[in-house]
Every structure is written in C-alpha cells, then in structure tokens.
Ligand SMILES: NC(=O)c1ccc[n+]([C@@H]2O[C@H](COP(=O)([O-])OP(=O)(O)OC[C@H]3O[C@@H](n4cnc5c(N)ncnc54)[C@H](O)[C@@H]3O)[C@@H](O)[C@H]2O)c1
C-alpha cells in the first residue's frame with residue numbers, strides 16, 4: 001500500500017555527519033564542473049554549435065557547465081517529437097506514469113546532497129536553501145504522483161436507472177514548460193512532472209542561467225523509465241525559442257513561472273489563434289511579487305524582526321515570496337526597526353560553499369545592476385539603516401539592505417526588486433497597515449505578526465494575497481501543506497503543490513452510456 005504523503009525533511013547541518021556529507025558532495029560536484037551537455041530531443045542527445053555557458057555567480061570565472069542551445073529548427077524538431085510521443089503517452093496508465101515519479105523521487109533522495117551542491121554552484125544557493133530546493137523537488141514528485149492516483153478515475157457523478165455516466169480527466173496535449181532560475185530544481189521539476197504525470201508531453205525550456213541542474217534532472221527521469229519524447233530538453237533564448245513555441249499551433253498549454261512582464265507577453269501571444277490551431281491555448285503563469293510583512297502593536301516583536309530578516313534575505317531575497325516591504329504599526333515601529341537593523345548587520349555575506357555565509361550572491365550581472373540601481377533609488381526614498389553596498393569583483397554580492405521611513409508610494413515599496421533589499425513603512429493603525437500592504441499590483445504572499453485575534457481575522461479576510469501567513473515569515477511554502485500561487489499580477493493562482501493543480505493540465509470528459 002502507498003504510504004501517505006509527507007514532505008521531505010530538511011537536513012540539519014548542525015550535525016557533523018550531515019555537514020561532512022555536504023562538503024563531500026561539494027567536492028564531488030566541483031570535480032564535474034565545466035562539462036558539456038547536449039539537448040535531449042526524442043531521447044537523443046543533440047549537440048549544437050551555439051552554447052549557453054553557466055557560471056557560478058559566487059565566482060564569476062568558474063564555469064559550471066556548457067549547454068547546447070536550441071534554435072527554432074531544433075525547437076520544431078522537439079515539438080514534433082513531443083507531438084508524436086503524446087500519441088502513446090496519453091494512454092499510458094496513470095499508475096505507470098505515477099510510478100516513474102516515485103522512482104525519480106527515490107533516485108534524487110539517494111543523491112540529495114549532490115543535487116543541492118549543483119544548486120550551490122549554479123544558482124549560488126547557501127546550503128539550507130539548496131537543501132530546501134531539492135527537498136521541494138522530491139515533494140513535487142511524491143505529491144503529484146499520489147494526486148494523479150487520486151484522480152485517475154475522475155470524479156463521481158450521478159446516473160439514472162438505465163444509464164452509466166462517468167466524468168474523467170484526460171490530458172491536454174503538448175505543453176511548453178518555461179521555468180525560472182531561482183528555484184532551478186523544484187519549480188523546473190514540479191512544473192515538468194505535473195504536466196507529464198497527467199499524460200501530456202512537454203518541451204522544457206529552463207532558465208539560461210541554470211540549465212545544468214535541469215539536465216541532471218532529465219537524466220534522472222530517463223533512469224526512472226520515462227519514454228523518449230515525453231520530456232524534451234531544449235535550453236535556448238526566451239525571445240527566440242520561447243516565442244516560437246508559445247506561438248506554435250501544436251502547443252496546447254504553457255506552464256510558465258517567471259517575471260510579470262514575460263508572463264504577460266506569453267499570455268498575450270498565447271491568446272492569438274495561429275493557422276492550423278484548433279484550440280484555445282491554456283496558460284498557467286506564476287509571476288512576481290511585492291510581498292509584505294505587517295507588524296501589529298500587540299505582537300511578539302522578536303519574532304517579527306526574525307521573520308522579516310529571514311524572509312527578506314534568505315537566498316538574497318531572490319524569491320517571488322520574499323519580504324520586500326514591511327509595514328509596522330506606529331507604537332512598535334522604532335523597536336522593530338532597531339532590531340531588524342541589528343539582525344541584518346550581523347548577516348555574513350560571501351561564497352555559499354562556506355556554510356558560515358548566510359547570504360550568497362545574486363544570480364548575474366543584470367540582477368546585480370538592477371538591484372544596485374534600486375539601492376540608489378532607495379537612498380533618495382528612505383533612510384538607509386543597513387547595507388547599501390555591493391561588490392562584483394569576484395561574484396555578484398550585495399549586502400542585505402534595509403531602508404526605513406519609506407513612503408508607501410515610493411518605488412521601492414511598489415516595484416519588484418528581486419534582491420536583498422527591504423523597505424519599511426509606518427502605519428498609524430492595523431487597518432491602515434493592511435491597506436498599505438494591499439496597495440500593490442501583486443498579490444502573492446504576505447504575513448501578519450500579531451497576538452490580536454480580531455486583527456488576525458480582519459487580515460484573513462482583507463489581506464489580498466494567495467499565501468497569507470500568521471506569526472511566521474512569508475517564504476517557505478511546503479508542497480501539499482501550503483499550496484502556492486498568487487493573485488492579480490502575481491499570476492493565475494495555479495496553486496502549485498495543491499489539490500487542484502494537476503487538473504489545470506487536463507480537460508474533463510463526460511461519457512454517458514445507455515444500458
Ligand atoms: N509566482 C511564482 O511561483 C514564482 C516563482 C519563482 C519565480 N517567480 C518570479 O520569476 C522572476 C524571476 O525569474 P526569472 O528572472 O527567471 O524570470 P524571467 O521572466 O526573466 O524568465 C523566466 C523564464 O522565461 C523565459 N523567457 C524569457 N523571455 C521569454 C519569452 N519571450 N517567451 C518565453 N519565455 C521567455 C526565460 O528564459 C526563463 O526561462 C521574478 O519575477 C519572480 O518573482 C515567480
């Protein structure tokens with residue numbers, strides 16, 4: 001019998017045994033850096049002249065890997081492969097599809113630190129962040145496998161005497177999976193396997209900064225028994241390959257995770273019916289955030305400060321869920337700000353291979369430039385109380401930065417920075433704090449630190465975000481526990497890791513037989 005789903009536990013790196021195992025994995029992966037990886041189309045390795053080079057953001061000169069780069073011709077080949085593979089895969093029993101996910105989860109679990117070490121090198125993730133990313137990838141495999149088994153016979157419907165009615169879910173067709181670099185394992189793997197376990201075939205276009213870990217995952221799927229053509233691995237330029245595939249007449253759905261602007265572009269292009277296309281394309285788009293922690297006057301203020309700092313600076317604030325705005329009620333404002341300043345100044349920045357560094361690099365030069373330009377804007381808009389400096393001589397390092405006394409209308413309170421920068425505003429009361437928190441076009445995560453039950457219930461109804469947390473930080477949703485997705489410009493609220501997610505990759509079919 002299948003054991004019930006439970007999330008993969010995080011590794012306790014205070015144990016010498018686990019810390020030693022991670023050091024060993026780092027050493028092993030370091031020896032493999034700089035290798036070349038092909039595209040995988042219809043199970044075949046395809047090497048191209050054009051390449052994508054993936055560098056360690058903590059050590060700019062360190063080549064993590066060189067990956068072949070798909071152009072439109074190869075994207076077309078991959079599309080044909082996925083289209084053909086769909087013919088068989090859609091009828092492969094759900095149990096067989098789910099078993100491949102369970103097998104893949106087992107393989108990754110056995111190689112857990114190795115995968116996390118790749119994330120440390122390729123995405124600049126500190127140990128605990130890399131470990132959480134790998135754990136989440138395992139969770140998606142285990143959870144979606146079980147969800148598929150739960151819905152494989154559809155949903156019950158009524159039948160009258162003399163008829164037999166059924167309501168089943170069938171797959172959609174070929175999907176294009178476009179994933180971001182910030183959860184290069186969990187989101188890439190989760191969005192891919194949700195599509196595949198439901199009977200679809202896919203083209204996976206990972207982010208160009210983190211293609212190596214995606215290749216490693218494709219190897220696992222192959223080892224787990226996934227037939228050729230079901231997942232085709234085609235890293236490439238978003239503008240060239242991305243647009244081509246989004247527009248393609250055979251594309252039935254697009255599962256995108258990334259920025260607001262790219263998500264809107266995909267949504268718009270997907271709405272155009274191209275020649276030969278016989279369906280309305282479905283778009284799953286999970287986009288950006290401008291996420292707020294609200295601190296009430298009746299609150300555990302130490303918990304508030306700890307939650308702010310962890311949510312703002314974990315993985316250098318490069319999470320769609322990261323706390324980039326804080327709103328504190330007047331009476332406790334000075335005390336919380338002072339403690340946030342103290343905690344932030346104590347954070348150690350540096351190469352995440354060294355576990356004493358809490359904050360690693362940001363992903364690349366473009367991110368470094370964007371974040372540092374927002375820091376300059378912040379100096380005009382608020383009172384800099386911590387950080388404010390950056391150094392890209394060796395890697396892309398930005399000091400955790402806090403601006404206090406920021407107007408709710410300021411740009412750093414409105415625009416997604418996607419780096420270790422947090423802006424703090426003061427509110428005269430709790431209702432005003434929630435109104436400020438809601439005054440954004442995004443609606444992804446939020447948290448309220450309060451001991452006041454009336455205020456908690458007020459926020460539960462009025463704080464308009466897809467993931468709302470009480471008395472904790474606003475990052476770290478767990479698959480199957482806190483289904484994840486946001487409102488408004490944060491996307492289509494698909495709720496990854498939730499009970500309705502798989503159905504987004506399927507269509508319901510009613511059959512009625514007269515007996
Ligand atoms: N809501 C969520 O669940 C979630 C999760 C992670 C990240 N994000 C968001 O993602 C962003 C950071 O990730 P990013 O920098 O990789 O985002 P991005 O939008 O720049 O890129 C995401 C993916 O889209 C591809 N792409 C770029 N242009 C394209 C085009 N024209 N057509 C098709 N694909 C194209 C990229 O190559 C990449 O694979 C942030 O805004 C963050 O908030 C959201």
Ligand SMILES: N[C@@H](CCC=O)C(=O)O
Pocket residue numbers: 182183318319320321322474475476477478484
């Ligand atoms: N699911 C992650 C965020 C994913 C986006 O970057 C969290 O809940 O922190």
